[in-house]
Amino acid sequence: MRGRALAATLIFAAFAAVPPLAYWANDPYLIVIASRIVAFAIAALALDLILGYGGMVSFGHAAFVGIGAYSVAILGQAGITDLMLQLLAAIVAASAFALVTGAISLRTRGVYFIMITLAFAQMAYFFFVSLSAYGGDDGMTLSSRSTLFGSDMLRDDGIFFYVSLGLLGALFLIATRIVGSRFGRVLRGSRENALRMNAIGFSPFRYQLVAYVISGAMASVAGVVLANQTKFVSPAFMNWHVSGELIVMVVLGGVGNLIGAVFGAVVALVLQEFLGAFTDHWQLWFGLILVGVTLASRDGVGGLVRRLTGGKR
Amino acid sequence: MSLLVVDKLCKRYGALKVTDDLALSVEPGELHAIIGPNGAGKSTLIAQLSGEARCDSGSIRFDGEEISGLPMHRRVARGLSRSFQITSILPGFTVLENVATAVQAREGSSFSFLGRVADESALNDQAVTALGRVGLTDRAGTIAGSLSHGEKRQLELAIALATKPRLLLLDEPLAGTSGGEAERLVEVMRSLKGEVTTVLIEHDMDAVFRLADRVSVLVYGRIIATGSPDVVRADPQVRAAYLGEEA
Amino acid sequence: MTNLFLLQLLNGVQLGILLFLIAAGLTLVFGIMDFVNLAHGVIYMVGAYLLVSFARMTGGYWTGLALTLPTVLILGLALELLVFRHLYDRSHLDQVLATFGLVMVVTEAVQIIWGAAPLTAAMPEALSGSIPLIGPLRYPVFRLAIIAAGLLTGLGLWYIITRTRIGMRLRAGATHRGIVSALGVDIGKLFSLIFAFGAMLAGFAGALVAPILSVDPGMGESVLILAFVVIVIGGIGSIKGAFAGALLVGIVDTLGRSFGPIVLRAVLEPAAAGQAGRVLAPMLVYILMAMVLAVRPAGLFGAKA
Numbered sequence: 001m002r003g004r005a006l007a008a009t010l011i012f013a014a015f016a017a018v019p020p021l022a023y024w025a026n027d028p029y030l031i032v033i034a035s036r037i038v039a040f041a042i043a044a045l046a047l048d049l050i051l052g053y054g055g056m057v058s059f060g061h062a063a064f065v066g067i068g069a070y071s072v073a074i075l076g077q078a079g080i081t082d083l084m085l086q087l088l089a090a091i092v093a094a095s096a097f098a099l100v101t102g103a104i105s106l107r108t109r110g111v112y113f114i115m116i117t118l119a120f121a122q123m124a125y126f127f128f129v130s131l132s133a134y135g136g137d138d139g140m141t142l143s144s145r146s147t148l149f150g151s152d153m154l155r156d157d158g159i160f161f162y163v164s165l166g167l168l169g170a171l172f173l174i175a176t177r178i179v180g181s182r183f184g185r186v187l188r189g190s191r192e193n194a195l196r197m198n199a200i201g202f203s204p205f206r207y208q209l210v211a212y213v214i215s216g217a218m219a220s221v222a223g224v225v226l227a228n229q230t231k232f233v234s235p236a237f238m239n240w241h242v243s244g245e246l247i248v249m250v251v252l253g254g255v256g257n258l259i260g261a262v263f264g265a266v267v268a269l270v271l272q273e274f275l276g277a278f279t280d281h282w283q284l285w286f287g288l289i290l291v292g293v294t295l296a297s298r299d300g301v302g303g304l305v306r307r308l309t310g311g312k313r
Numbered sequence: 314m315s316l317l318v319v320d321k322l323c324k325r326y327g328a329l330k331v332t333d334d335l336a337l338s339v340e341p342g343e344l345h346a347i348i349g350p351n352g353a354g355k356s357t358l359i360a361q362l363s364g365e366a367r368c369d370s371g372s373i374r375f376d377g378e379e380i381s382g383l384p385m386h387r388r389v390a391r392g393l394s395r396s397f398q399i400t401s402i403l404p405g406f407t408v409l410e411n412v413a414t415a416v417q418a419r420e421g422s423s424f425s426f427l428g429r430v431a432d433e434s435a436l437n438d439q440a441v442t443a444l445g446r447v448g449l450t451d452r453a454g455t456i457a458g459s460l461s462h463g464e465k466r467q468l469e470l471a472i473a474l475a476t477k478p479r480l481l482l483l484d485e486p487l488a489g490t491s492g493g494e495a496e497r498l499v500e501v502m503r504s505l506k507g508e509v510t511t512v513l514i515e516h517d518m519d520a521v522f523r524l525a526d527r528v529s530v531l532v533y534g535r536i537i538a539t540g541s542p543d544v545v546r547a548d549p550q551v552r553a554a555y556l557g558e559e560a
Numbered sequence: 561m562t563n564l565f566l567l568q569l570l571n572g573v574q575l576g577i578l579l580f581l582i583a584a585g586l587t588l589v590f591g592i593m594d595f596v597n598l599a600h601g602v603i604y605m606v607g608a609y610l611l612v613s614f615a616r617m618t619g620g621y622w623t624g625l626a627l628t629l630p631t632v633l634i635l636g637l638a639l640e641l642l643v644f645r646h647l648y649d650r651s652h653l654d655q656v657l658a659t660f661g662l663v664m665v666v667t668e669a670v671q672i673i674w675g676a677a678p679l680t681a682a683m684p685e686a687l688s689g690s691i692p693l694i695g696p697l698r699y700p701v702f703r704l705a706i707i708a709a710g711l712l713t714g715l716g717l718w719y720i721i722t723r724t725r726i727g728m729r730l731r732a733g734a735t736h737r738g739i740v741s742a743l744g745v746d747i748g749k750l751f752s753l754i755f756a757f758g759a760m761l762a763g764f765a766g767a768l769v770a771p772i773l774s775v776d777p778g779m780g781e782s783v784l785i786l787a788f789v790v791i792v793i794g795g796i797g798s799i800k801g802a803f804a805g806a807l808l809v810g811i812v813d814t815l816g817r818s819f820g821p822i823v824l825r826a827v828l829e830p831a832a833a834g835q836a837g838r839v840l841a842p843m844l845v846y847i848l849m850a851m852v853l854a855v856r857p858a859g860l861f862g863a864k865a
Contacts, residue, residue, distance in 0.1 A: 114596055127843055129842070131839070185430050188405075196403055198384075199363070200475075201386045201389035201415075203384070241664075284665055284668035284669060287663070288661070290664070294650075295646050
């Protein structure tokens, strides 16, 4: 536990050092990448909450990211540019979507759950593709970033980065509290042994559903950040590849330890940038690495990471 | 009034009647053992009583109320708790947390998101008490999955006790235990007598006849005899059907 | 109106048949091996690309098809040997990761080999016309041929599964996993066979659509997810379910897109109906899936979730 707190402190300190570093190196692109990593770290963190602690392999978390992104675009077009209001709208919309799709998906388990969450995300994808008022398939460019307390300070990449990092930090703390709470214990117990939880008087479904909703709401925050970072939204945000990459991030960092998900987002995106610098076909190499690492480690990528870092779980 | 009254209970799997017009009543405070040859339907009976399996027809009245339509977790809330024949614990949790989780199920809401549950003494104290009852206090900090088989059986019992049951359904608690382990578990069950009403399914006849106030004999899904251990042991029908002797 | 309906119904059946060819192999893999294979869609795509190349190389659709099928079969065997075989006893999560990685590899490799621009294959001469159905209504022969080919394949599968020894083992395995090994069947061989055969069916589907759809690197993905919907609706492991689910999804999707706005116009203003129709139509099959699941969590023909 202490090791994890240390790892979290180090990672957040490293994040915080990016803008000065970028200024010093005269490379503003670093801040852009770091903001993007923060956005995906939020989504991966959200996914780890249900995947790592609830045993729910959701292959549809990109949908929540997309819902968050479109909340920014739709409200922005209606003249509501306040970040707080946009966050609120994103969270409400994502929670509603999670509640409905989760209630159906959680009636099933295993392979079914994976496929159904994927299918619902695809449904959301098509929904936004058909919204021609918001650019349909092509998406739409945002005229500016959201405003914060009536000021347009988020136009500054540095300030925007720190606000995003603050959101990630807050959500990380909340998630840490949740997994250690009464609720978190029921969630973890249901993953360990659902029959046992039933036999002591819990009905896991309700807890899993609430966790799914919380996770969806958190992932929508990632969408709000991502839309602002790129000043662009498109259905591509909820492409199933994005859902897959989120799973990759969670597993890379070690399933079920929250800070690992943040770390996994860093590793995955830095690796993509790195490969992208050498070749246009980075997906080929990324995929090969993924297949290779999964096959090479007997107990999965998570096991390999665990062995390398010497951590438990 | 009897605590548990089962009447006309039936369940079939295809053509096989595993529970056939079964009647049973359990009095408050007694330890009621159910014995029977393999395949007699003992585990299916526990599954139906606990709510893990649905019965096809018949009634299960617990404390005067019909519970046969309730799911398992609602029956637990009413005080009907069970252990499993095949050990069922939370292997990644510590021993203490296994039991504290059961306490938590009974104590208040679990929709509490921010407090640190590991520090809740209200839950931990009761869990320690339950562990004390089964003699597992010194293993409280151990990860449950790494316990020995006998210790897991003890833990299973502590978890069931922590739900504060009014009726405890024990499904072969001695299954797979060695002599010493079994002896310890029998002692625990003996110490619970009079305090918690118990339905015990067990193959170990020695333990059954030492512990039980009453014994029911289940053969082919029916209770063919009920009575004190001595009476049942002497019953010619039981000897013929179960103990394999000619009457 | 009736004519248009008939036309769209045929289109729906044709889409359903394609989905069936893809879902058939996938549902067996899910059911028997409890294995999540995300890479099934890219095999369909590779089938289409191979057909394009082989048809150009040999100068004819039929020779192209004759070369495509064994090539995809070999590809399926190779993938099973190199990747899938090592994942059977892993967690679903590992299976998702490895097959997702494979999707990235194959998609990128296809773009390297064939480029990102859409390709098309020439239609076989003999099937390139259209025939009259009723009155002035005509329907392309090739699409009818796809339906016929799919139905024949379905019939063949039905025969194998209900009438042969290996089919009996498959059925036992799909509904009661673990039994197959208890029967003393060589599991490894059976699994390779199912995989390769499923891959060939998916490749076959790709080869069938190559002359009528644009062959591009994204074609595998939408189909894969629709195949998932089919399997969820039909019930994992059930060929019968895959067939029923595929036709249902194909018909609902096609009719929904063409008639959704028309039906909505009865209750809404034309403009609103058009908008609502465009939004709702692509979501219809997912709503259908949700409804089936709400009533039968294990799907129409599934044993148990």
